[in-house]
Amino acid sequence: MELKSAIIQLSREIGIDKIGFAVADNFEYLREGIEAQAVAGNQAGFEHQNLDERLNPDLIFKAPKTIIAVALAYPSKLTSRPKRTNYRRGQFASVSWGIDYHDILQTKIDQLIEGIKALTSDFDYKAMVDTGELIDVAVAQRAGLGFIGKNGLLITPEFGSYVYLGEIITSIELEPDQPISLNCGECKRCVNLCPTDALIGNGKMVAKRCLSFQTQNKGEMPLEFRSKIRTTIYGCDICQQVCPYNKGINSTQHQDELAIDLELAYPELIPLIKLTNREFKAKFGHISGSWRGKNVLQRNAIYALGNARDQTAVDFLVELYHTSTREDFKEACFWSLSLILNSEASAQQLLKK
Ligand code: SF4
Ligand code: SF4
Structure with missing residues:
Protein backbone atom coordinates (compact mmCIF):
# COMPACT_ATOMS: atom_id res chain seq x y z
CA MET A 1 0.00 0.00 0.00
CA SER A 80 -30.25 14.05 28.96
CA ARG A 81 -30.13 16.84 31.50
CA PRO A 82 -28.73 16.71 35.00
CA LYS A 83 -31.16 16.16 37.84
CA ARG A 84 -33.04 19.10 39.29
CA THR A 85 -31.65 20.45 42.55
CA ASN A 86 -32.17 23.56 44.64
CA TYR A 87 -29.64 25.43 42.53
CA ARG A 88 -30.03 27.17 39.17
CA ARG A 89 -27.68 25.72 36.61
CA GLY A 90 -25.53 27.38 33.95
CA GLN A 91 -23.87 25.70 31.00
CA PHE A 92 -20.66 25.40 29.07
CA ALA A 93 -20.67 25.61 25.26
CA SER A 94 -20.43 22.23 23.55
CA VAL A 95 -16.73 22.65 22.71
CA SER A 96 -16.00 22.25 26.41
CA SER A 171 9.16 16.63 5.71
CA ILE A 172 7.56 13.75 3.79
CA GLU A 173 6.07 14.60 0.43
CA LEU A 174 2.54 13.22 0.14
CA GLU A 175 0.02 13.85 -2.61
CA PRO A 176 -2.12 16.84 -1.58
CA ASP A 177 -5.91 16.71 -1.44
CA GLN A 178 -8.04 19.34 -3.12
CA PRO A 179 -10.12 21.92 -1.23
CA ILE A 180 -13.82 21.09 -1.40
CA SER A 181 -16.18 23.18 -3.49
CA LEU A 182 -18.94 23.76 -0.89
CA ASN A 183 -19.59 27.23 0.49
CA CYS A 184 -22.19 29.30 2.33
CA GLY A 185 -23.84 30.55 -0.83
CA GLU A 186 -26.45 33.21 -0.09
CA CYS A 187 -26.96 32.06 3.51
CA LYS A 188 -26.26 34.67 6.22
CA ARG A 189 -28.01 33.04 9.15
CA CYS A 190 -25.02 33.14 11.50
CA VAL A 191 -24.32 36.78 10.62
CA ASN A 192 -27.93 37.80 11.18
CA LEU A 193 -28.53 35.74 14.31
CA CYS A 194 -25.30 36.45 16.19
CA PRO A 195 -26.63 38.25 19.27
CA THR A 196 -23.81 40.79 19.35
CA ASP A 197 -23.26 41.45 15.63
CA ALA A 198 -19.75 40.07 15.97
CA LEU A 199 -19.62 38.51 12.51
CA ILE A 200 -18.60 40.75 9.64
CA GLY A 201 -19.98 38.44 6.93
CA ASN A 202 -16.74 37.46 5.21
CA GLY A 203 -15.62 34.75 7.64
CA LYS A 204 -14.04 37.34 9.94
CA MET A 205 -15.30 38.72 13.20
CA VAL A 206 -14.86 41.52 15.66
CA ALA A 207 -13.49 39.13 18.26
CA LYS A 208 -14.08 41.48 21.16
CA ARG A 209 -17.80 41.48 20.38
CA CYS A 210 -17.98 37.68 20.41
CA LEU A 211 -19.52 36.17 23.54
CA SER A 212 -17.02 33.36 23.39
CA PHE A 213 -14.26 35.96 23.84
CA GLN A 214 -16.22 37.90 26.44
CA THR A 215 -16.80 34.83 28.61
CA GLN A 216 -13.04 34.19 28.60
CA ASN A 217 -11.83 37.75 29.05
CA LYS A 218 -10.94 38.75 32.61
CA GLY A 219 -12.20 41.77 34.56
CA GLU A 220 -15.63 43.34 34.34
CA MET A 221 -17.59 42.31 31.24
CA PRO A 222 -18.93 45.33 29.32
CA LEU A 223 -22.61 45.87 30.16
CA GLU A 224 -23.88 45.35 26.62
CA PHE A 225 -22.78 41.70 26.60
CA ARG A 226 -23.83 40.55 30.06
CA SER A 227 -27.48 39.77 29.42
CA LYS A 228 -26.59 38.23 26.08
CA ILE A 229 -24.60 35.39 27.66
CA ARG A 230 -27.81 34.34 29.44
CA THR A 231 -26.72 31.36 31.55
CA THR A 232 -23.81 30.20 29.38
CA ILE A 233 -20.69 30.73 31.45
CA TYR A 234 -18.19 29.63 28.80
CA GLY A 235 -18.28 30.03 25.02
CA CYS A 236 -21.23 30.46 22.69
CA ASP A 237 -22.81 27.96 20.31
CA ILE A 238 -25.30 30.18 18.51
CA CYS A 239 -23.53 30.60 15.15
CA GLN A 240 -23.07 26.85 15.04
CA GLN A 241 -26.62 26.01 16.10
CA VAL A 242 -28.17 28.16 13.38
CA CYS A 243 -25.98 26.88 10.55
CA PRO A 244 -27.84 24.68 8.05
CA TYR A 245 -24.73 22.53 7.64
CA ASN A 246 -25.08 21.54 11.30
CA LYS A 247 -28.74 20.60 11.04
CA GLY A 248 -29.42 17.15 12.45
CA ILE A 249 -25.75 16.53 13.22
CA ASN A 250 -24.75 15.09 16.56
CA SER A 251 -21.53 13.11 16.41
CA THR A 252 -21.45 10.77 19.37
CA GLN A 253 -18.69 8.39 18.32
CA HIS A 254 -16.21 9.81 20.88
CA GLN A 255 -18.69 10.25 23.69
CA ASP A 256 -17.06 7.53 25.81
CA GLU A 257 -13.59 9.04 25.43
CA LEU A 258 -14.90 12.51 26.21
CA ALA A 259 -16.58 11.12 29.35
CA ILE A 260 -19.09 13.97 29.41
CA ASP A 261 -20.31 14.68 32.93
CA LEU A 262 -23.67 16.48 32.92
CA GLU A 263 -22.91 17.98 36.32
CA LEU A 264 -19.96 19.78 34.73
CA ALA A 265 -21.56 20.61 31.38
CA TYR A 266 -24.49 22.18 33.27
CA PRO A 267 -22.94 23.23 36.58
CA GLU A 268 -24.93 24.44 39.57
CA LEU A 269 -24.08 28.14 39.67
CA ILE A 270 -23.87 28.92 43.39
CA PRO A 271 -21.76 25.85 44.27
CA LEU A 272 -19.43 26.77 41.37
CA ILE A 273 -19.03 30.31 42.70
CA LYS A 274 -18.15 28.91 46.14
CA LEU A 275 -15.31 26.67 44.93
CA THR A 276 -11.78 27.33 46.14
CA ASN A 277 -8.93 27.19 43.64
CA ARG A 278 -8.04 23.69 44.73
CA GLU A 279 -11.64 22.47 44.52
CA PHE A 280 -12.08 24.11 41.12
CA LYS A 281 -8.98 22.44 39.71
CA ALA A 282 -10.05 19.05 41.06
CA LYS A 283 -13.54 19.35 39.62
CA PHE A 284 -13.17 21.33 36.39
CA GLY A 285 -9.42 21.25 35.68
CA HIS A 286 -9.73 18.54 33.00
CA ILE A 287 -12.19 20.40 30.74
CA SER A 288 -11.01 22.91 28.15
CA GLY A 289 -13.29 25.64 29.50
CA SER A 290 -11.17 25.84 32.64
CA TRP A 291 -8.10 27.19 30.84
CA ARG A 292 -8.60 30.80 31.97
CA GLY A 293 -8.92 29.78 35.62
CA LYS A 294 -11.84 29.87 38.01
CA ASN A 295 -12.37 33.60 38.57
CA VAL A 296 -13.62 34.42 35.10
CA LEU A 297 -16.11 31.51 35.19
CA GLN A 298 -17.26 32.48 38.67
CA ARG A 299 -17.79 36.07 37.49
CA ASN A 300 -19.87 34.74 34.58
CA ALA A 301 -21.82 32.52 36.97
CA ILE A 302 -22.73 35.61 39.04
CA TYR A 303 -24.01 37.33 35.87
CA ALA A 304 -25.91 34.13 35.01
CA LEU A 305 -27.76 34.21 38.35
CA GLY A 306 -28.96 37.69 37.44
CA ASN A 307 -29.88 36.68 33.91
CA ALA A 308 -31.87 33.74 35.33
CA ARG A 309 -33.65 36.16 37.72
CA ASP A 310 -32.87 33.60 40.42
CA GLN A 311 -34.80 34.85 43.46
CA THR A 312 -33.26 32.14 45.63
CA ALA A 313 -29.79 33.64 45.01
CA VAL A 314 -30.50 37.01 46.65
CA ASP A 315 -29.06 36.22 50.11
CA PHE A 316 -26.05 34.52 48.56
CA LEU A 317 -25.30 37.53 46.33
CA VAL A 318 -25.63 39.96 49.24
CA GLU A 319 -23.22 37.90 51.32
CA LEU A 320 -20.79 37.52 48.44
CA TYR A 321 -20.88 41.27 47.84
CA HIS A 322 -19.82 41.89 51.44
CA THR A 323 -17.22 39.13 51.72
CA SER A 324 -15.52 39.09 48.31
CA THR A 325 -12.26 40.95 47.92
CA ARG A 326 -12.69 41.09 44.14
CA GLU A 327 -14.08 44.31 42.66
CA ASP A 328 -15.39 42.51 39.57
CA PHE A 329 -17.33 40.07 41.78
CA LYS A 330 -18.82 42.85 43.90
CA GLU A 331 -19.87 44.77 40.84
CA ALA A 332 -21.33 41.59 39.31
CA CYS A 333 -23.32 40.93 42.52
CA PHE A 334 -24.79 44.44 42.38
CA TRP A 335 -25.62 44.07 38.70
CA SER A 336 -27.32 40.71 39.17
CA LEU A 337 -29.23 41.84 42.26
CA SER A 338 -30.52 44.82 40.27
CA LEU A 339 -31.88 42.42 37.67
CA ILE A 340 -33.40 40.00 40.17
CA LEU A 341 -35.03 42.81 42.16
CA ASN A 342 -35.86 44.65 38.98
CA SER A 343 -34.43 47.86 40.44
CA GLU A 344 -30.96 49.30 41.03
CA ALA A 345 -32.27 51.33 43.96
CA SER A 346 -33.58 48.19 45.68
CA ALA A 347 -30.25 46.46 45.15
CA GLN A 348 -28.40 49.44 46.58
CA GLN A 349 -30.67 49.53 49.60
CA LEU A 350 -30.28 45.83 50.24
CA LEU A 351 -26.50 46.06 50.06
CA LYS A 352 -26.39 49.00 52.54
CA LYS A 353 -28.01 46.99 55.34
S1 SF4 B 1 -19.88 32.53 19.02
FE1 SF4 B 1 -21.81 33.64 19.51
S2 SF4 B 1 -21.23 35.78 19.83
FE2 SF4 B 1 -19.51 34.74 18.79
S3 SF4 B 1 -19.83 35.11 16.64
FE3 SF4 B 1 -20.84 33.16 17.09
S4 SF4 B 1 -22.95 33.71 17.59
FE4 SF4 B 1 -21.74 35.58 17.68
S1 SF4 C 1 -25.03 29.82 8.95
FE1 SF4 C 1 -23.52 28.37 8.12
S2 SF4 C 1 -23.96 28.27 5.93
FE2 SF4 C 1 -25.04 30.06 6.73
S3 SF4 C 1 -23.61 31.74 6.40
FE3 SF4 C 1 -23.23 31.00 8.45
S4 SF4 C 1 -21.59 29.50 8.24
FE4 SF4 C 1 -22.44 29.85 6.20
Whole structure:
Protein backbone atom coordinates (compact mmCIF):
# COMPACT_ATOMS: atom_id res chain seq x y z
CA MET A 1 0.00 0.00 0.00
CA GLU A 2 1.35 3.45 -0.81
CA LEU A 3 2.24 5.62 2.18
CA LYS A 4 -0.64 8.07 1.95
CA SER A 5 -3.25 5.29 1.81
CA ALA A 6 -1.55 3.55 4.72
CA ILE A 7 -1.69 6.77 6.79
CA ILE A 8 -5.38 7.20 5.99
CA GLN A 9 -6.03 3.59 6.99
CA LEU A 10 -4.09 4.12 10.20
CA SER A 11 -6.06 7.26 11.04
CA ARG A 12 -9.32 5.31 10.72
CA GLU A 13 -8.06 2.60 13.06
CA ILE A 14 -7.11 5.26 15.61
CA GLY A 15 -10.56 6.86 15.43
CA ILE A 16 -9.64 10.10 13.66
CA ASP A 17 -12.79 11.17 11.82
CA LYS A 18 -11.23 13.10 8.93
CA ILE A 19 -7.75 13.39 7.52
CA GLY A 20 -6.46 15.46 4.64
CA PHE A 21 -3.11 16.41 3.12
CA ALA A 22 -1.97 19.88 2.09
CA VAL A 23 1.21 21.23 0.57
CA ALA A 24 3.19 23.10 3.22
CA ASP A 25 3.34 26.33 1.21
CA ASN A 26 2.97 29.62 3.00
CA PHE A 27 -0.38 31.16 3.89
CA GLU A 28 0.72 34.68 2.91
CA TYR A 29 -2.60 35.25 1.12
CA LEU A 30 -4.11 35.68 4.61
CA ARG A 31 -1.66 38.39 5.73
CA GLU A 32 -3.49 41.43 4.44
CA GLY A 33 -6.78 40.41 6.03
CA ILE A 34 -5.20 39.55 9.37
CA GLU A 35 -3.22 42.78 9.50
CA ALA A 36 -6.36 44.77 8.68
CA GLN A 37 -8.17 42.96 11.49
CA ALA A 38 -5.33 43.84 13.88
CA VAL A 39 -5.34 47.50 12.85
CA ALA A 40 -9.11 47.63 13.35
CA GLY A 41 -8.67 46.12 16.83
CA ASN A 42 -10.79 43.12 15.87
CA GLN A 43 -8.54 40.37 17.21
CA ALA A 44 -9.01 38.49 20.47
CA GLY A 45 -5.37 38.56 21.50
CA PHE A 46 -5.44 34.82 22.29
CA GLU A 47 -3.87 33.93 18.95
CA HIS A 48 -0.16 33.19 18.40
CA GLN A 49 1.45 36.61 18.30
CA ASN A 50 4.12 36.10 15.62
CA LEU A 51 2.24 36.54 12.34
CA ASP A 52 5.21 35.49 10.19
CA GLU A 53 5.22 32.13 11.98
CA ARG A 54 1.46 31.76 11.64
CA LEU A 55 1.74 32.15 7.89
CA ASN A 56 4.98 30.38 7.07
CA PRO A 57 5.43 26.71 7.97
CA ASP A 58 9.09 26.95 6.99
CA LEU A 59 9.76 29.36 9.87
CA ILE A 60 8.64 26.80 12.44
CA PHE A 61 9.83 23.60 10.78
CA LYS A 62 12.88 22.79 8.66
CA ALA A 63 12.02 21.98 5.05
CA PRO A 64 8.28 21.28 5.43
CA LYS A 65 6.66 19.45 2.52
CA THR A 66 3.21 18.36 3.69
CA ILE A 67 0.76 19.31 6.41
CA ILE A 68 -1.47 16.47 7.54
CA ALA A 69 -4.74 17.93 8.85
CA VAL A 70 -6.98 15.91 11.13
CA ALA A 71 -10.44 16.43 12.60
CA LEU A 72 -12.28 14.81 15.46
CA ALA A 73 -16.04 15.24 15.62
CA TYR A 74 -17.69 16.11 18.91
CA PRO A 75 -21.29 15.94 20.14
CA SER A 76 -23.43 19.05 19.82
CA LYS A 77 -26.45 17.82 21.76
CA LEU A 78 -26.80 16.08 25.07
CA THR A 79 -29.71 13.71 25.22
CA SER A 80 -30.25 14.05 28.96
CA ARG A 81 -30.13 16.84 31.50
CA PRO A 82 -28.73 16.71 35.00
CA LYS A 83 -31.16 16.16 37.84
CA ARG A 84 -33.04 19.10 39.29
CA THR A 85 -31.65 20.45 42.55
CA ASN A 86 -32.17 23.56 44.64
CA TYR A 87 -29.64 25.43 42.53
CA ARG A 88 -30.03 27.17 39.17
CA ARG A 89 -27.68 25.72 36.61
CA GLY A 90 -25.53 27.38 33.95
CA GLN A 91 -23.87 25.70 31.00
CA PHE A 92 -20.66 25.40 29.07
CA ALA A 93 -20.67 25.61 25.26
CA SER A 94 -20.43 22.23 23.55
CA VAL A 95 -16.73 22.65 22.71
CA SER A 96 -16.00 22.25 26.41
CA TRP A 97 -18.11 19.21 27.20
CA GLY A 98 -16.02 16.37 28.53
CA ILE A 99 -12.31 15.87 28.84
CA ASP A 100 -10.21 18.62 27.25
CA TYR A 101 -10.15 17.93 23.51
CA HIS A 102 -6.53 19.05 23.32
CA ASP A 103 -5.62 15.94 25.33
CA ILE A 104 -7.82 13.56 23.34
CA LEU A 105 -6.76 14.85 19.95
CA GLN A 106 -3.11 15.02 21.02
CA THR A 107 -3.26 11.36 22.06
CA LYS A 108 -4.68 10.40 18.66
CA ILE A 109 -2.08 12.49 16.82
CA ASP A 110 0.66 10.85 18.91
CA GLN A 111 -0.72 7.43 17.94
CA LEU A 112 -0.78 8.49 14.30
CA ILE A 113 2.82 9.70 14.52
CA GLU A 114 3.95 6.41 16.07
CA GLY A 115 2.13 4.54 13.30
CA ILE A 116 3.74 6.64 10.56
CA LYS A 117 7.15 6.09 12.12
CA ALA A 118 6.55 2.36 11.76
CA LEU A 119 5.64 2.86 8.09
CA THR A 120 8.64 4.99 7.12
CA SER A 121 12.00 5.58 8.72
CA ASP A 122 12.28 9.01 7.19
CA PHE A 123 9.68 10.94 9.21
CA ASP A 124 10.40 14.34 10.73
CA TYR A 125 7.38 16.12 12.12
CA LYS A 126 5.90 18.83 14.31
CA ALA A 127 2.39 18.34 15.68
CA MET A 128 -0.10 21.01 16.78
CA VAL A 129 -3.52 21.09 18.42
CA ASP A 130 -5.19 24.50 18.52
CA THR A 131 -2.46 26.36 20.38
CA GLY A 132 0.21 25.90 17.68
CA GLU A 133 1.46 28.56 15.32
CA LEU A 134 -0.53 27.69 12.20
CA ILE A 135 -4.13 28.75 11.54
CA ASP A 136 -6.05 25.48 11.93
CA VAL A 137 -9.02 26.38 9.74
CA ALA A 138 -6.79 27.56 6.87
CA VAL A 139 -4.76 24.36 6.98
CA ALA A 140 -7.89 22.20 7.18
CA GLN A 141 -9.49 24.02 4.27
CA ARG A 142 -6.41 23.58 2.08
CA ALA A 143 -6.29 19.90 3.01
CA GLY A 144 -9.90 19.43 1.86
CA LEU A 145 -11.48 18.75 5.26
CA GLY A 146 -14.13 21.41 4.75
CA PHE A 147 -14.67 25.08 3.96
CA ILE A 148 -14.51 28.19 6.12
CA GLY A 149 -18.01 29.54 6.75
CA LYS A 150 -19.12 33.11 7.31
CA ASN A 151 -18.94 32.27 11.02
CA GLY A 152 -15.18 31.74 10.59
CA LEU A 153 -15.41 28.06 11.45
CA LEU A 154 -14.31 25.05 9.45
CA ILE A 155 -17.43 23.30 8.17
CA THR A 156 -17.15 19.67 7.13
CA PRO A 157 -19.85 18.02 5.01
CA GLU A 158 -20.09 15.04 7.40
CA PHE A 159 -19.81 16.57 10.87
CA GLY A 160 -20.67 20.21 10.28
CA SER A 161 -18.55 22.64 12.27
CA TYR A 162 -18.53 20.50 15.41
CA VAL A 163 -14.95 19.33 14.92
CA TYR A 164 -11.69 19.72 16.80
CA LEU A 165 -8.76 20.37 14.48
CA GLY A 166 -5.09 19.51 14.63
CA GLU A 167 -2.19 19.13 12.23
CA ILE A 168 1.20 17.58 11.67
CA ILE A 169 3.82 19.33 9.57
CA THR A 170 6.19 16.87 8.01
CA SER A 171 9.16 16.63 5.71
CA ILE A 172 7.56 13.75 3.79
CA GLU A 173 6.07 14.60 0.43
CA LEU A 174 2.54 13.22 0.14
CA GLU A 175 0.02 13.85 -2.61
CA PRO A 176 -2.12 16.84 -1.58
CA ASP A 177 -5.91 16.71 -1.44
CA GLN A 178 -8.04 19.34 -3.12
CA PRO A 179 -10.12 21.92 -1.23
CA ILE A 180 -13.82 21.09 -1.40
CA SER A 181 -16.18 23.18 -3.49
CA LEU A 182 -18.94 23.76 -0.89
CA ASN A 183 -19.59 27.23 0.49
CA CYS A 184 -22.19 29.30 2.33
CA GLY A 185 -23.84 30.55 -0.83
CA GLU A 186 -26.45 33.21 -0.09
CA CYS A 187 -26.96 32.06 3.51
CA LYS A 188 -26.26 34.67 6.22
CA ARG A 189 -28.01 33.04 9.15
CA CYS A 190 -25.02 33.14 11.50
CA VAL A 191 -24.32 36.78 10.62
CA ASN A 192 -27.93 37.80 11.18
CA LEU A 193 -28.53 35.74 14.31
CA CYS A 194 -25.30 36.45 16.19
CA PRO A 195 -26.63 38.25 19.27
CA THR A 196 -23.81 40.79 19.35
CA ASP A 197 -23.26 41.45 15.63
CA ALA A 198 -19.75 40.07 15.97
CA LEU A 199 -19.62 38.51 12.51
CA ILE A 200 -18.60 40.75 9.64
CA GLY A 201 -19.98 38.44 6.93
CA ASN A 202 -16.74 37.46 5.21
CA GLY A 203 -15.62 34.75 7.64
CA LYS A 204 -14.04 37.34 9.94
CA MET A 205 -15.30 38.72 13.20
CA VAL A 206 -14.86 41.52 15.66
CA ALA A 207 -13.49 39.13 18.26
CA LYS A 208 -14.08 41.48 21.16
CA ARG A 209 -17.80 41.48 20.38
CA CYS A 210 -17.98 37.68 20.41
CA LEU A 211 -19.52 36.17 23.54
CA SER A 212 -17.02 33.36 23.39
CA PHE A 213 -14.26 35.96 23.84
CA GLN A 214 -16.22 37.90 26.44
CA THR A 215 -16.80 34.83 28.61
CA GLN A 216 -13.04 34.19 28.60
CA ASN A 217 -11.83 37.75 29.05
CA LYS A 218 -10.94 38.75 32.61
CA GLY A 219 -12.20 41.77 34.56
CA GLU A 220 -15.63 43.34 34.34
CA MET A 221 -17.59 42.31 31.24
CA PRO A 222 -18.93 45.33 29.32
CA LEU A 223 -22.61 45.87 30.16
CA GLU A 224 -23.88 45.35 26.62
CA PHE A 225 -22.78 41.70 26.60
CA ARG A 226 -23.83 40.55 30.06
CA SER A 227 -27.48 39.77 29.42
CA LYS A 228 -26.59 38.23 26.08
CA ILE A 229 -24.60 35.39 27.66
CA ARG A 230 -27.81 34.34 29.44
CA THR A 231 -26.72 31.36 31.55
CA THR A 232 -23.81 30.20 29.38
CA ILE A 233 -20.69 30.73 31.45
CA TYR A 234 -18.19 29.63 28.80
CA GLY A 235 -18.28 30.03 25.02
CA CYS A 236 -21.23 30.46 22.69
CA ASP A 237 -22.81 27.96 20.31
CA ILE A 238 -25.30 30.18 18.51
CA CYS A 239 -23.53 30.60 15.15
CA GLN A 240 -23.07 26.85 15.04
CA GLN A 241 -26.62 26.01 16.10
CA VAL A 242 -28.17 28.16 13.38
CA CYS A 243 -25.98 26.88 10.55
CA PRO A 244 -27.84 24.68 8.05
CA TYR A 245 -24.73 22.53 7.64
CA ASN A 246 -25.08 21.54 11.30
CA LYS A 247 -28.74 20.60 11.04
CA GLY A 248 -29.42 17.15 12.45
CA ILE A 249 -25.75 16.53 13.22
CA ASN A 250 -24.75 15.09 16.56
CA SER A 251 -21.53 13.11 16.41
CA THR A 252 -21.45 10.77 19.37
CA GLN A 253 -18.69 8.39 18.32
CA HIS A 254 -16.21 9.81 20.88
CA GLN A 255 -18.69 10.25 23.69
CA ASP A 256 -17.06 7.53 25.81
CA GLU A 257 -13.59 9.04 25.43
CA LEU A 258 -14.90 12.51 26.21
CA ALA A 259 -16.58 11.12 29.35
CA ILE A 260 -19.09 13.97 29.41
CA ASP A 261 -20.31 14.68 32.93
CA LEU A 262 -23.67 16.48 32.92
CA GLU A 263 -22.91 17.98 36.32
CA LEU A 264 -19.96 19.78 34.73
CA ALA A 265 -21.56 20.61 31.38
CA TYR A 266 -24.49 22.18 33.27
CA PRO A 267 -22.94 23.23 36.58
CA GLU A 268 -24.93 24.44 39.57
CA LEU A 269 -24.08 28.14 39.67
CA ILE A 270 -23.87 28.92 43.39
CA PRO A 271 -21.76 25.85 44.27
CA LEU A 272 -19.43 26.77 41.37
CA ILE A 273 -19.03 30.31 42.70
CA LYS A 274 -18.15 28.91 46.14
CA LEU A 275 -15.31 26.67 44.93
CA THR A 276 -11.78 27.33 46.14
CA ASN A 277 -8.93 27.19 43.64
CA ARG A 278 -8.04 23.69 44.73
CA GLU A 279 -11.64 22.47 44.52
CA PHE A 280 -12.08 24.11 41.12
CA LYS A 281 -8.98 22.44 39.71
CA ALA A 282 -10.05 19.05 41.06
CA LYS A 283 -13.54 19.35 39.62
CA PHE A 284 -13.17 21.33 36.39
CA GLY A 285 -9.42 21.25 35.68
CA HIS A 286 -9.73 18.54 33.00
CA ILE A 287 -12.19 20.40 30.74
CA SER A 288 -11.01 22.91 28.15
CA GLY A 289 -13.29 25.64 29.50
CA SER A 290 -11.17 25.84 32.64
CA TRP A 291 -8.10 27.19 30.84
CA ARG A 292 -8.60 30.80 31.97
CA GLY A 293 -8.92 29.78 35.62
CA LYS A 294 -11.84 29.87 38.01
CA ASN A 295 -12.37 33.60 38.57
CA VAL A 296 -13.62 34.42 35.10
CA LEU A 297 -16.11 31.51 35.19
CA GLN A 298 -17.26 32.48 38.67
CA ARG A 299 -17.79 36.07 37.49
CA ASN A 300 -19.87 34.74 34.58
CA ALA A 301 -21.82 32.52 36.97
CA ILE A 302 -22.73 35.61 39.04
CA TYR A 303 -24.01 37.33 35.87
CA ALA A 304 -25.91 34.13 35.01
CA LEU A 305 -27.76 34.21 38.35
CA GLY A 306 -28.96 37.69 37.44
CA ASN A 307 -29.88 36.68 33.91
CA ALA A 308 -31.87 33.74 35.33
CA ARG A 309 -33.65 36.16 37.72
CA ASP A 310 -32.87 33.60 40.42
CA GLN A 311 -34.80 34.85 43.46
CA THR A 312 -33.26 32.14 45.63
CA ALA A 313 -29.79 33.64 45.01
CA VAL A 314 -30.50 37.01 46.65
CA ASP A 315 -29.06 36.22 50.11
CA PHE A 316 -26.05 34.52 48.56
CA LEU A 317 -25.30 37.53 46.33
CA VAL A 318 -25.63 39.96 49.24
CA GLU A 319 -23.22 37.90 51.32
CA LEU A 320 -20.79 37.52 48.44
CA TYR A 321 -20.88 41.27 47.84
CA HIS A 322 -19.82 41.89 51.44
CA THR A 323 -17.22 39.13 51.72
CA SER A 324 -15.52 39.09 48.31
CA THR A 325 -12.26 40.95 47.92
CA ARG A 326 -12.69 41.09 44.14
CA GLU A 327 -14.08 44.31 42.66
CA ASP A 328 -15.39 42.51 39.57
CA PHE A 329 -17.33 40.07 41.78
CA LYS A 330 -18.82 42.85 43.90
CA GLU A 331 -19.87 44.77 40.84
CA ALA A 332 -21.33 41.59 39.31
CA CYS A 333 -23.32 40.93 42.52
CA PHE A 334 -24.79 44.44 42.38
CA TRP A 335 -25.62 44.07 38.70
CA SER A 336 -27.32 40.71 39.17
CA LEU A 337 -29.23 41.84 42.26
CA SER A 338 -30.52 44.82 40.27
CA LEU A 339 -31.88 42.42 37.67
CA ILE A 340 -33.40 40.00 40.17
CA LEU A 341 -35.03 42.81 42.16
CA ASN A 342 -35.86 44.65 38.98
CA SER A 343 -34.43 47.86 40.44
CA GLU A 344 -30.96 49.30 41.03
CA ALA A 345 -32.27 51.33 43.96
CA SER A 346 -33.58 48.19 45.68
CA ALA A 347 -30.25 46.46 45.15
CA GLN A 348 -28.40 49.44 46.58
CA GLN A 349 -30.67 49.53 49.60
CA LEU A 350 -30.28 45.83 50.24
CA LEU A 351 -26.50 46.06 50.06
CA LYS A 352 -26.39 49.00 52.54
CA LYS A 353 -28.01 46.99 55.34
S1 SF4 B 1 -19.88 32.53 19.02
FE1 SF4 B 1 -21.81 33.64 19.51
S2 SF4 B 1 -21.23 35.78 19.83
FE2 SF4 B 1 -19.51 34.74 18.79
S3 SF4 B 1 -19.83 35.11 16.64
FE3 SF4 B 1 -20.84 33.16 17.09
S4 SF4 B 1 -22.95 33.71 17.59
FE4 SF4 B 1 -21.74 35.58 17.68
S1 SF4 C 1 -25.03 29.82 8.95
FE1 SF4 C 1 -25.04 30.06 6.73
S2 SF4 C 1 -23.61 31.74 6.40
FE2 SF4 C 1 -23.23 31.00 8.45
S3 SF4 C 1 -21.59 29.50 8.24
FE3 SF4 C 1 -23.52 28.37 8.12
S4 SF4 C 1 -23.96 28.27 5.93
FE4 SF4 C 1 -22.44 29.85 6.20
